[in-house]
Amino acid sequence: MSFDAVVVGAGPGGAFSAYWLAKNGLKVLLLEKKRLPRFKLCGGCLSARVVSLLPEGWQGLVKAVIREGTFGYRGEESFSLPSEKPLAYIVDRAEFDYFLVQKAQQVGVELWQECELLGFEERGRIKVYTSKGEVEADFLIGADGFYSKTADLLGYKKKKFFRS
Ligand SMILES: Cc1cc2nc3c(=O)[nH]c(=O)nc-3n(C[C@H](O)[C@H](O)[C@H](O)COP(=O)(O)OP(=O)(O)OC[C@H]3O[C@@H](n4cnc5c(N)ncnc54)[C@H](O)[C@@H]3O)c2cc1C
Incomplete structure (x- = not known):
């Protein structure tokens, strides 16, 4: 073939x-x-920067939308940065x-x-x-x-x- x-x-x-x-x-x-x-071992986190490349229909697969990032150090101090636009999607x-x-x-x-x-x-x-x-x-x-x-x-x- x-x-x-x-x-x-x-x-x-x-x-x-x-x-x-x-x-x-x-x-x-x-x-x-x-x-x-x-099965694939993975966090399943898709950056919002890549989704415009995906074929139609990917939205139906989204389990959660990430709108905030939290930064921390040794569990002592942390701060969160929220975003109006989605940052990432979990699939x-x-x-x-x-x-x-x-x-x-x-x-x-x-x-x-x-x-x-x-x-x-x-x-x-x-x-x-x-x-x-x-x-x-x-x-x-x-x-x-x-x-x-x-x-x-x-x-x-x-x-x-x-x-x-
Ligand atoms: C714990 C963990 C968490 C992660 N979390 C994230 C995350 O949140 N977001 C993110 O973007 N990335 C994450 N990653 C990384 C991500 O999983 C990989 O970058 C991604 O899977 C790579 O895709 P790929 O198509 O190159 O390879 P893969 O997804 O590994 O696919 C390779 C495929 O090739 C097949 N294969 C292998 N050998 C052969 C062969 N000889 N013949 C035929 N088929 C074969 C395998 O069965 C497999 O299906 C994570 C990785 C790990 C380990």
Whole structure:
């Protein structure tokens, strides 16, 4: 099977890349190793600065609107700054990520879930090996998160880890 682009990982990075590529006429395959909707450890806080980029319908996913920031130091002193406009929105990541994937599917993205990237080879076009078979593409986008297999295969090494 042949695609213009294969996107690895159906988090917000991958789903949204796939959405925009397909919206601009490309034939796109989105790979996700888990079954969707999948749990993602995250605070689910969306900055108000990004929401203008989101596809129509995101408002229905909002659990809470943040209108105030509180700054503190060692629990001793704190102050709050309220805002007239919303500063951020809280969403559930399983729902939010799946919403973006469904939007991508609506503009023609093919989704293979429970399907893992195993490897790839560049020979003119890119041969992509997945747990559900082999496909060819002109572009491969690695959006497979912190433990990115795509990045590993490309030789990127994480140099610094911080405990937090
Ligand atoms: C505790 C915590 C709290 C956070 N809170 C916030 C917050 O409030 N606001 C905020 O903006 N950010 C927050 N973040 C950061 C945020 O979660 C990440 O920046 C975001 O999830 C990155 O999105 P992504 O699409 O790049 O990757 P991910 O969301 O990690 O998605 C990667 C996807 O790739 C899939 N995948 C991995 N390997 C493969 C493979 N080989 N083949 C196929 N699929 C694969 C995974 O299953 C996953 O679905 C938080 C993070 C943590 C850990």
